Amino acid sequence: MLPSNTNYLLAVEGLTVSFDGFKAVDDLSFYVDNDEIRVIIGPNGAGKTTVLDLICGRTKATAGSVRFKGKELLSLREDQIVHAGVGRKFQNPSIYEDLTVFENLELSYPSGYTVFGALAFKRSAAVAERIEEIAETIFLADLLDTKAAILSHGQKQWLEIGMLLIQDPELLMLDEPVAGMSVAERRKTAELLHGIIENRSVLVIEHDMNFVADIAHKVTVLHQGRILSEGSMETVQADPRVVEVYLGH
Numbered sequence: 001m002l003p004s005n006t007n008y009l010l011a012v013e014g015l016t017v018s019f020d021g022f023k024a025v026d027d028l029s030f031y032v033d034n035d036e037i038r039v040i041i042g043p044n045g046a047g048k049t050t051v052l053d054l055i056c057g058r059t060k061a062t063a064g065s066v067r068f069k070g071k072e073l074l075s076l077r078e079d080q081i082v083h084a085g086v087g088r089k090f091q092n093p094s095i096y097e098d099l100t101v102f103e104n105l106e107l108s109y110p111s112g113y114t115v116f117g118a119l120a121f122k123r124s125a126a127v128a129e130r131i132e133e134i135a136e137t138i139f140l141a142d143l144l145d146t147k148a149a150i151l152s153h154g155q156k157q158w159l160e161i162g163m164l165l166i167q168d169p170e171l172l173m174l175d176e177p178v179a180g181m182s183v184a185e186r187r188k189t190a191e192l193l194h195g196i197i198e199n200r201s202v203l204v205i206e207h208d209m210n211f212v213a214d215i216a217h218k219v220t221v222l223h224q225g226r227i228l229s230e231g232s233m234e235t236v237q238a239d240p241r242v243v244e245v246y247l248g249h
């Protein structure tokens with residue numbers, strides 16, 4: 001057994017989940033550094049989404065360990081994991097269509113913030129400033145008063161990323177963020193991710209290999225719940241096992 005290393009932002013070790021005897025994730029270990037963009041790729045059914053479900057506490061692990069900044073997450077509830085600094089975006093955007101971009105971001109501002117008394121004005125000014133800053137990052141600064149319903153598909157995805165960013169997670173997990181986006185939107189999303197990784201790491205599941213090449217510091221290839229290959233984009237692309245089960249198709 002390898003010695004546990006607490007210098008990683010995220011250390012996943014021996015992670016396993018069994019659904020009625022079927023191991024969707026099977027003794028999986030990987031480590032994510034600070035300020036790293038890690039991409040998980042692999043064929044459909046490989047267990048990618050399940051890995052994110054396990055890390056964010058939506059699915060309970062059968063065995064293993066997930067340490068975030070040295071702290072075990074597997075014994076925590078979903079809301080405690082969010083509070084610890086892990087944000088998760090699901091495949092379908094969960095924004096409020098009837099609200100504006102500004103209101104969507106405002107609603108996502110970390111709870112514990114209450115408006116009352118003499119502080120109210122100061123507080124809401126600080127919140128507005130933070131919302132404007134996030135809107136700039138997600139390319140929606142000019143659309144703050146626009147109803148979310150009329151945003152493009154890509155803009156809705158960015159808004160949801162913004163709704164996570166406003167909580168300032170140290171680990172941001174995104175499941176297929178560029179699915180359905182135009183080529184231009186994919187490029188801007190890559191730019192967005194590069195812009196947010198100071199003091200933060202991002203764990204992304206993606207199929208678009210051009211996008212993966214644009215963003216990944218390191219790629220983990222998952223197959224049947226296990227790691228098939230791991231390393232730089234060049235390394236995994238040249239790995240014959242990866243070509244056989246995934247890239248060759």
Ligand code: ADP
Pocket residue numbers: 019024042043044045046047048049050051
């Ligand atoms: P990927 O995201 O790589 O396409 P998933 O993580 O969604 O794969 O699924 C991995 C495997 O686990 C699939 O065979 C899927 O059917 C199965 N699976 C996922 N979640 C559950 C669950 N809650 N109950 C039973 N089987 C599941």
Ligand code: MG
Pocket residue numbers: 048049050
């Ligand atoms: Mg999936």
